[in-house]
Amino acid sequence: MKDNLSRRSMLGAAAMAPLATPALAQGGARTLSLVTSWPRDSLIIPQSAERIAATITQLTNGQINFEVFHSGEKVAPFEVQDAVGAGAADCYHSVEQYFIKKHPAFVYFSAVPFGMVPHEMSGWLKFGGGQALWDELAGQFGVTALMAGSPGAQMGGWFPKPINTRADLEGIRFRIPGAAGQVYAAAGVETVNLPGSQLVDALFGGEIDAVEWIGPYLDLDYGFVKLLPHYMYPGWHDPGGIRSFGVNKALFDSLTETEREIFRLAASRENSLLEAELNKLNGESVVSMKREYGAETHKFPKDFLADLYRLSQETMAQTAAHDALAGRIHESYFAYVQTVAEYAAVSSSAYLEARNGALNLAEVSVYD
C-alpha cells in the first residue's frame, strides 16, 4: 500500500472531534497525542492504532491517556514522524517507508521486496538484533519505534489484463509507490504515486490503468474489481506492510520501565491481532470477489518474478550503499531472511502447498 489516504479521507475528518480520553485528576495522569497516517473513516487500520492507545491507557490504570488525531487532523500523513521527532506530537502510527526520503533505510522496517513476512520480522526485531538497528536509525530522528501489527501479505495489484511478461506492462500507468515503484520503474513501467483518496477518480479519469493497494478486504472496499478484474499475486513487493508505533525518544526514555514495557506490550499485542483480523476478512473477500464480482486471480509467472527479483536486488543495493548504518541494517536483514527462507520452504510454505493440494482446498499443489 504505502500511501495511506483512503478516498473518504480528509475532507470530513478535520471537523470530527478527536477521540479524547480526558485524564482524570489522578496524580501524574497525562494525555499524549497520537497522530496516524490513516483517514479516520478507513477500515481496520485506524482502529488498530486506537486499540494500541486504549491498551496503554487501560494497562497504566488511566495514567497515560491519548488524544488520537488521524490523518490530516493535526499532521499530514507523511509528516507524522517529523512531528513526533520534533515534539509537536508524542506518538505516531504509520509505516516506516513513508519516511524513506529522510533515510532510505527506513524501508527495512516496513516492506522489502522478497523480504520478511510479519512473524519473521518479529523474530528479527526481537531475537535477531533488528530492534537495536531500528533504535539506532530512528534515534537519529528523535524517535523510538516499535513493530505494531501488519495487514499481512499484500496482493500484486489490479490490472486490465493478466500480466505474464514485462511486455504486458507496456503502456500501463501503474499506481505503485515505494521500493516496489522503484523496481517497476527500473523494469520500464510508468509508475505513479497517488494517495489512496485519489485512486478511484484517477482510475475513472484514465490517469492510471492499474493499481496496487493492500489486499482483498480493503481493496474490495474501493471497488477496483469493477474496472480491473485481474488481480495478480503474489505481492512480491510487500510481504507484510509492517505498522509502526513511534514515540518521541526523550519521552520514551523518560517513562518508567513498567510504562516502557506496557508500550512494547501494546505494540506486540497488535502483531497477534491485526493480521489475524484481516486474514479472516481477506479469506472471505477472496471468495466473494470471485463469486460476486467476477474477479480473476492470476499468479505472476516464475520468469517474471525472477526478473523483478534481480531488479529488486539492485534497488536494495542502492539503499544499502546510502551510508554505513544502511549497510549494516541491510546485511543483518538479509542474513536473517536468507536463513529463515530456507526453513519456510520446508515448513509453513511446504505445509500450505501440501495441505491445500492434497485436500483440494485451493488451486495448486506443491507437486504440480
Add this chain to the structure above:
Amino acid sequence: MGGAVRRRSFLTHAAAVSGTAALATPALSQGRQEVRLATTWPRDFPGLGTGAQRVADRITLTSEGRLTVKLFAAGELVPAFDSFDAVANGDAEMYHGADYYWQGKHKGFNFFTSVPLGLTAKELNSWVLFGGGQQLWDQLSGEFGIKPFLAGNTGVQMGGWFRNPVTSLDDIRGLRMRIPGLGGETLRQLGAEPVSLPGGEIFAALQDGRIDATEWVGPYNDLAFGLQKFLKTYMYPGFHEPGTAIALGINKAWWDSLPEADQLLIQACAETENDMMIAEYNANNGASMRELAAEHDVTVTPFPREVWDEIARVGDQVVADVAKGDLLGARIYNSYQRFRRSVAGWSEISDQAYLRARADAFGTG
C-alpha cells in the same frame, strides 16, 4: 510435539512437589496477590518454557506487582498433565500448556492446539480471535471452570526423524514411531505402530529398537534435544501439527473476581506471547536447521507425493471422526472446518504463493 513437556519434568517431579507443598493459597497482602502459574514445560525449555516465563514476568511487571506471578515448571507444583485439574480446582490460578493434553476430558480440546491437516498459526489466530473460535473455547473450557486464551505458538512442526527416508506407503506399514495423539492415530490407520513415550524415554527406545522413528517439535528444540545423534533423516512437511497453539488457562472463579483492568492486563500479556513465541521459534529454527544439515549430516527431505496425499486423506478423516457423537465437539469441528475452507484460498494466493516465489528467487526452494 505431544510430549515436549515430559522429558525432564517427570524425572524430578516427585522431589520437587514436596518442596513446594507449602504454597497452598494465594497470599494477599497490601494489594499484592501471588498468582500461581503451573506450566507443562520444564523450566526454561526453549520456546515453551521461556514463553511461559515471559508471560509470568510480563504480568508481574506491568501490574507493578499487584499480580505477582510465580511460575512452577512441570512437576514443581503438580505433574505436567495435572495442571488443568490444578487450575480447575483452584490449586493454581493459571496454567500454560498445550490444550490437547486434556483431550481425555474432551476431544474438542485438540482443535485449540493443533490437528492433522489443520490450521497454521496465523489461520488459527484468525479463527480463535476473529472467527468464533474463542466463544466455542470459552464454552468448552468453561465446563471445567477455566477461562482460556491463546498464549503462544510453535509454528509448523517437522514431520519427524527416521532412520531412512520414507519412500512409499510400504515404509509406513509396521513402522514403530513415537507420535502421540491424532497424528499417531493417522499413522496407525496406515499400518504403522504408533507409540506414545515421554521425551525422557525416547533415546533409550531408539537404542533398544522399541522405536524406529520419532517426532518432536522442530529444529530449534530437536537440535537441543539431540535427536540428530540417533537418526539422520528429517522429513517434512509435518502433517500432524501445523501450528501448535499454547494456552493460558485461568481459574474462572478467580478470573471473574478480578477487576476489568486486571483481566485486560492478563489477556494482553497472553496475546503478546502469541507474537513473541513464534518470533523466538522463527529466529532459531532456520539457524538450527542449517546446523543440522551442515554439521550433523542430517538429510532434510519431503514425503513423496503419494505418501503425503494418503496421509492427508486419512488424517483429515481422523480429525472428522474425533468429535463425533458430541454436540459441542461437532460444533467446534464444523466451525474449524468452515474456517479452513474459507481461508485456504486466500492462504494459497498470499503466504503460500509469496513464500514459494521468495524461495524460488533465493534458490532455496
